[in-house]
Amino acid sequence: MAKIIDVANRAGVSAATVSRALNNVGTVDPALAERVRAAAAELGYRPNGVARNLRRQRTDVWALIISDIENPFFTAVARGVEDIARERGFSVLLCNADEDKHKEDRYLQVAEQEQVAGVIISPNMRGSDISRMVQASIPVVTIDRTVRTPVDSVMVHSRAGAREATEHLFASGWRRPACITGPEYADTAEQRLQGYLDAVKDARRRPATSLIRHTNFQVEAAHAATLSLLGERRPPDAFFVANATMALGALQALTDRGLKPGRDVGLVAFDDAPWARLVDPPLTVVAQPAYDIGATAARLLTERIQRSAPQRPRHVTLSTELIVRQSSLRPG
Amino acid sequence: MAKIIDVANRAGVSAATVSRALNNVGTVDPALAERVRAAAAELGYRPNGVARNLRRQRTDVWALIISDIENPFFTAVARGVEDIARERGFSVLLCNADEDKHKEDRYLQVAEQEQVAGVIISPNMRGSDISRMVQASIPVVTIDRTVRTPVDSVMVHSRAGAREATEHLFASGWRRPACITGPEYADTAEQRLQGYLDAVKDARRRPATSLIRHTNFQVEAAHAATLSLLGERRPPDAFFVANATMALGALQALTDRGLKPGRDVGLVAFDDAPWARLVDPPLTVVAQPAYDIGATAARLLTERIQRSAPQRPRHVTLSTELIVRQSSLRPG
DNA sequence: CTGAAAGCGCTAACAT
DNA sequence: ATGTTAGCGCTTTCAG
Numbered sequence A, B: 001m002a003k004i005i006d007v008a009n010r011a012g013v014s015a016a017t018v019s020r021a022l023n024n025v026g027t028v029d030p031a032l033a034e035r036v037r038a039a040a041a042e043l044g045y046r047p048n049g050v051a052r053n054l055r056r057q058r059t060d061v062w063a064l065i066i067s068d069i070e071n072p073f074f075t076a077v078a079r080g081v082e083d084i085a086r087e088r089g090f091s092v093l094l095c096n097a098d099e100d101k102h103k104e105d106r107y108l109q110v111a112e113q114e115q116v117a118g119v120i121i122s123p124n125m126r127g128s129d130i131s132r133m134v135q136a137s138i139p140v141v142t143i144d145r146t147v148r149t150p151v152d153s154v155m156v157h158s159r160a161g162a163r164e165a166t167e168h169l170f171a172s173g174w175r176r177p178a179c180i181t182g183p184e185y186a187d188t189a190e191q192r193l194q195g196y197l198d199a200v201k202d203a204r205r206r207p208a209t210s211l212i213r214h215t216n217f218q219v220e221a222a223h224a225a226t227l228s229l230l231g232e233r234r235p236p237d238a239f240f241v242a243n244a245t246m247a248l249g250a251l252q253a254l255t256d257r258g259l260k261p262g263r264d265v266g267l268v269a270f271d272d273a274p275w276a277r278l279v280d281p282p283l284t285v286v287a288q289p290a291y292d293i294g295a296t297a298a299r300l301l302t303e304r305i306q307r308s309a310p311q312r313p314r315h316v317t318l319s320t321e322l323i324v325r326q327s328s329l330r331p332g
Numbered sequence C: 001c002t003g004a005a006a007g008c009g010c011t012a013a014c015a016t
Numbered sequence D: 001a002t003g004t005t006a007g008c009g010c011t012t013t014c015a016g
Helices: A004-011 A015-023 A030-043 A049-056 A072-087 A101-113 A130-135 A158-171 A187-202 A219-230 A244-256 A290-306 B004-011 B015-023 B030-043 B049-056 B072-087 B101-113 B130-135 B158-171 B187-202 B219-230 B244-256 B290-306
Strands: A061-066 A091-096 A118-121 A140-143 A152-156 A177-181 A212-214 A238-241 A266-270 A284-287 A315-318 A321-323 B061-066 B091-096 B118-121 B140-143 B152-156 B177-181 B212-214 B238-241 B266-270 B284-287 B315-318 B321-323
Touching (some): A004 A030, A072 A290, A091 B101, A101 A118, A101 A130, A101 B049, A152 A290, A158 A187, A158 A238, A158 A266, A158 A284, A244 A266, B158 B266, B177 B187, B219 B244, B244 B266
Parallel strands (some): A061 A091, A061 A118, A152 A315, B061 B091, B061 B118
C-alpha cells in the first residue's frame, strides 16, 4: 500500500503538500496540486484513515445503534439517518443491539474506542451506558426512548397514539381490549401502556392487570402473550400491541386459535410495516414517522457536532397517525 | 480522557507495562498487574482504539455490506454473521448499500480506510470494487452474489430452487407462469431466471420474453412489473418472484387488481420472511438458509484472517427448500 | 519481569 | 506557497 510519502516522492514534493493538495486545505499551487493528484492516482494511493483519525482527533463516522434490525420501524429510521448523514459528509455504521444490553454495551464501547464523531441510539433501558459517551465528549442523540443522562432526543407522542388506538377499538364496538407492551424498563413501552390505560378509564372500564402483558418486544414473546391472554378466565375481545414485530406474533397466535381479526377479535398495532396492508386482514396501525425520526436525529447530531459550546439538551417529539384498515373493525 | 501514561503514572510503572497488563500479553508480575488494573479503573481509562489500530496495523472490526436492509433475507444473514463474529472476538459494522453502487463504493472505501479486518458483502454487480480490498490485503467473502475478483463466497443453489418453484407452479395446474427477477447484471437474478426457464422448457412450453421482467429487486419495481405483466395481451396466470421484497410489491399489485393468489393466480417467491405465512393467502416460498449463509461467511472470513498464507478461494453453496403454503395452489 | 525508545501514517504549527 | 518538524496514543522491539 502506497503511503503519503511515496506520493510525495513521486510528485517531487513534501508529504505536507500532498496532504494539503488532497484535502483541499490551505493553499497549494494548482500545477503542483495536479501533479500530486496524478502521482496519487498512479500509485493507487488511499489515505490511511486510522492514521488520519489519530492525528485529527476526530472521525467522520457515526454509530447508529438500534434495538432490533428485524423491526421495520428501525430500518426506516436507519434510512432517514443515512440520507442526512451522507448529505453532510458522514458515514454511518449500523449496530444491531438486538434488545440485548450486553450487545449494546459492546457497541457503545466500540464506538467510544473508535472515536466516532457521534452516536444515535435507541437505548435499551436497563441503564444504558450513555454517560461514558458524554464523558468522552462524543455527542449522543437518543431516539424512540430516553435515558437519564441528559442528551438530545427524538421521540413520538407514544401515549397519545396508544390512547387513540385503544379509543378506536372501543369506538369500533369491542369491550375488553388487552394490551401487549414491551419491557417495564422501557419508557416507550410504559407510555404506550399508559395511553391504553387512559382510553380504558375514559371508557369507564376498570383496568384489569389480567389484560396486560409485558414482553421483550419480540415476535415469540408476543405469540406467547397472546395465547396466555386467550387462556384467561375472562379473555379479551381485542388487542392493542405495542410494535410491529409483536403484531406478527399476535397475528400468528390468533391464526393458530382460528380467531380472525376484524371478525372475531379486534387488533391494532403500533408501527406501520411494508406488509401491514397485505396480511389477512389488513392491519390497523398507529404509524410513526420513522424516516423523519431518523432524519431529525441526524440533524440534531450534526448541530451538536458542529457547535463546540455545550448547550442544553433538545427534545423533539413527533406525532403518530392512526391508519384504520380492517383488523380493528367489528362486523355488524 | 485518561491516557495510558496517566494510568502508568498512577500505578507507578511505565506505559509499556500498562499495555502488557491490560492486554494480558507478555509477562507481568501479578501484583503489578493488579495495581495497573486498579489505576485504570479509578481513572476510568479506556484505550484509544484508533491509536491502537494504527500501531497494530489491524482492527477487530468487520464490515458487513448488504444490499437492502429492508429485505428480511439480509437481516437474517446479518444475525448469522454477528453471532459468529462475536464468538470470535470481532465486532461487525453493518452498511446498507441500498442496491446503490455509489453507496456501496463509499462503504467499501470507508472499510478500506478504516482498515477493517475483513469484509462480507453482497455485491451490487456493476463491477463492485472488490479488487481494491484484495490489493489492500483485506480479506473479502461475498454472499448471495459473486464477483469477478476471485474471493471466498457463500451462495445458494438459486437455479435449482427457482426451477423447483416453477415446476411446482406447473404441477399445481398453472399454465403460463411469469418471472419477475432482479437486474440483469446480478447473477443471482440471472440464475433464478434460468431456473425458471429450465422448468418452462421441461414443461415443453415456449419461453416468452413477454412473461419476463427485470427489476431492481425492490417493492415498487415489482409492483409495476406485475401490473405490466397483467396488461399483456396474453397475461400470465402465475408468478415466480425472485425475492421477498418483491413479493410484497407483487402481492400489492394483485390485490389492487382484485386477483387473489391461490385462487385466481399462482404465486411463489424466493426467500421466506416473518410475515410470509401471515399474508392473505399464506405465501409459498423457496426458503434460503439465510442465517447459515451469514454464519458460514463469518467462518470463512475468520479462517482467511487467521491464515497469513494466500490460498485458493473457497466457495460454499447451500441448498434451498420449497415451502408450500397456499398462494401457489390452484383450486379444483 | 520491566523500562526506554522507536514508530505506525498522517496533519498542523511553525519556519522559510 | 512549501518544507521541516513534532506528535496524536498506543504497542512492540530491544536492552537491562
